[in-house]
Amino acid sequence: MSELMVQTTQLSKYFKTVLAVNKIDLEIPKGSIYALLGPNGAGKTTTIRMLLGLLKPTEGQILVNGIDVSSNPKEIRGKIGLLPQFSAAYYDLTSMQNIKFNLELNDIKMETVQPALSDFFNRLEITQELLNKPFSKLSGGEQRAICFIMSAITDKDFLILDEPTSGLDIARAKYIRSIIKDLSEVQGKTILLSSHIVSDLEELAEYCGILVKGKLVFQGKRDEIIEKYAPETKDFEDAIVRVFNSKKNDVKTPLGGI
Amino acid sequence: MAKSNISTKQFRAILKKDLSMLFRKRVAIFVFGGPFIMMFILLGLPSLFTSQQAITLLVFSDDLGYTGVNIGDAIIGNISLYYENDDTITVEEADNFTEVQQTRALGTYIPSNFSELSFTGSPSIYTIDATQSLFTSSLFTEIYTIASKVMSNFVANRSIPNIQSIQLPPTALAEEEILGPKAAAVAMPLSYMIFLLIALNSGSYSIIGFAREKRMRTMEILLAYTHKHSLLVISKVITGLVASLGSTLSYVLGILVGTSLSGDATGDLFDIFGLNFKTLGGGAIVLSFIFVVLALLISTLITMAVDTNMAREAAERISPLVSIGLAMFFYFIVLTSPLTVSTILLINPFYWCYRLCLLLVAGKFTTEVLIYFLLIAGLIFILIQLATRGIQKEKSLYLE
Structure with a gap:
């Protein structure tokens, strides 16, 4: 495997007696698009928060681009771009003010990203009128598109995108997928994608990690999962569902202290 | 060097955003306009009908x-x-x-x-x-x-x-003789201002607090991108002070307009708080205002430290009460004996500000001054640390 952007070793997280993440060994190659999959409550968001240094692991080690996040979470601050699961922006500010604040927070000058921004606005049909509206007045899809732009425009080498196309119309979802592809292929960024939308995963995921009840039950290239779990249909969605179902009963949820 | 540079830039961006949010929020209209309207209604409106009698x-x-x-x-x-x-x-x-x-x-x-x-x-x-x-x-x-x-x-x-x-005000006590007539004249107005401003501004915290960031889900982004999390707290505190001072100014203007309508205006801004510029001089008045702002800063930090270390819903209700409770505890005990050192109040940070101000107004640069100064500086540092830890705590961030 090529050089790794993320490497976790026996990473675990307990919330009181509930084991949310159970000794996982993630390996995300640099410059790749890695899809972190799993049913609801599988531990995806907890894992993402640990990678960001927002949650302290109970056990194990996390290395992000060589930085040991588990023992020194301060070091990782400002080095990972983030699109949270739900649209996160200031509802009283306009979309443009939100974008500007995001750039200032990341010490990026507007002039340097203006061409890229214009390109995003064009592709995602974000008009000047929308940009001048308070964020609260935008539709759910428009809000999502603005939040995506805010995370994609940063100069981070590693982006975590949680449900990037959720709530978007077909056209905008398609453009976002093409932008994500460009970010990885053209700009060489590493992308950790968490999504339930099969078209996202089919089009984008080079690598997959499947979490079931906090346990990493599969990790590898996208073709490998198809080969292993759906050789007859060659269908990616089929393969994922089969992994979910086959591992659902295998994985027990241990309780702390028991 | 590079890290402190980015921190400064981030702080500027966060402060700009916080201040911008303060003036956009509809509630801010009440913070800045509310006290004016309240005082105008209380003082000015009845006078339109009765004051000339x-x-x-x-x-x-x-x-x-x-x-x-x-x-x-x-x-x-x-x-x-x-x-x-x-x-x-x-x-x-x-x-x-x-x-x-x-x-x-x-x-x-x-x-x-x-x-x-x-x-x-x-x-x-x-x-x-x-009438x-x-x-x-x-x-x-x-x-x-x-x-x-x-x-x-x-x-x-x-x-x-x-x-x-018979003398007005009452004859001097022993403590007054020690601190001097200037400190005695500042004592009651100062304690009143501290109490009034903290009470007046306790509600404004909901506008600047972190609960809103959590509601808008921007907290995670701020924590992930900001290098020094204490800057998030300091920015909110500065915004809180701006809100408080704006609200106080609105209150004072309300009194001035209200009393001018009733014909009771004294024409002296400081008289509203009982400070006489001619007798006290500018120095004592400036010192009083500095220490009132310091008490407000501590009040905001206490509110923030409680808020950030508790779960979201409870925090918004409980944190202003803690601050107001301390202010009441301070004011009503000081009222009984403004110039004597109160043992029970030695644990109250508002009393430290009050007492330090009186000592400075009296020109008494004793060990007591140093102790109060260290206590205040130490408390501010601890509260910033507590609030910073609070915003990072997974319990307050996610488990609500």
Whole structure:
């Protein structure tokens, strides 16, 4: 495997007696698009928060681009771009003010990203009128598109995108997928994608990690999962569902202290 | 070097955003406009209907009573001394209580001669008409002070002193002599300002607090991108102070406009808080305001430290109460003895600000000054640390 952007070793997280993440060994190659999959409550968001240094692991080690996040979470601050699961922006500010604040927070000058921004606005049909509206007045899809732009425009080498196309119309979802592809292929960024939308995963995921009840039950290239779990249909969605179902009963949820 | 540079830039961006949010939020209209409207309604509006009515004080002046001292005449002398240029006050004399009852509609009744005690069986009865404004209320307080002094002397010594010898404000205590008259004059206004401003601004925290960031889900982004999390706290505190000072300014303007409508305006901004610029001088007044702002800063930090270390819903309700509780605890104990060191208040940070200010106004640069200074600086540092840890705590961030 090529050089790794993320490497976790026996990473675990307990919330009181509930084991949310159970000794996982993630390996995300640099410059790749890695899809972190799993049913609801599988531990995806907890894992993402640990990678960001927002949650302290109970056990194990996390290395992000060589930085040991588990023992020194301060070091990782400002080095990972983030699109949270739900649209996160200031509802009283306009979309443009939100974008500007995001750039200032990341010490990026507007002039340097203006061409890229214009390109995003064009592709995602974000008009000047929308940009001048308070964020609260935008539709759910428009809000999502603005939040995506805010995370994609940063100069981070590693982006975590949680449900990037959720709530978007077909056209905008398609453009976002093409932008994500460009970010990885053209700009060489590493992308950790968490999504339930099969078209996202089919089009984008080079690598997959499947979490079931906090346990990493599969990790590898996208073709490998198809080969292993759906050789007859060659269908990616089929393969994922089969992994979910086959591992659902295998994985027990241990309780702390028991 | 590079890290501190990015931190400065991030701080500028966060502060700009926080201030911008403060002025956009609809609630801010209430923070900045609310106190003005409240004071205007309380002081100005009634005066449109009542303030121009003359106030008549009715005083007994013919009866020498038990002691042979004509207190009625002495009180009339005092009133004309203090309020000689006030056209709205008329002093009338009455010879007996029946006359008072007949002229009841005139205004305020002062039983200045104690041979009339038998009217009600109680030594001091004051009847105040609804026409009273803030100004007459202060007049009433002074008359009350005179009368109560006379009465206490009468009860204790069975003698009534010459009313001209009674001092306003009361005679100096031992502690006042140590701290000096300037500190004594600053004491009550300062404690009142600290209490009033903290009470007035306790509600504004909900506008600047982290609960909103959590609701908008921007907290995660801020924590992930900001290098020094303490900057998030400091930015919120500065925004809180701006909100508080704006709200106070609105309150003061409300009083000025309200009293000018009622014709009671003193024309002196500092008089609103009981500070007399001519007697105290600029230095003491500036010091007082600095320490009021310091108390507000501590109040905001206490609110923030409680808020960030608790779950979202409870925090918004409980955190202002903690701050207000401490302010009440401070003010009502200070009221009883403004200049003596209170042991029970030594644990109250607002008292540290108050006491340090008094010592500085008095020019007493003692070890006590250093101790209070260290206590305040240490507390501010600890509260910033607590709040910073609070915003990072997974319990307050995710598990609600």
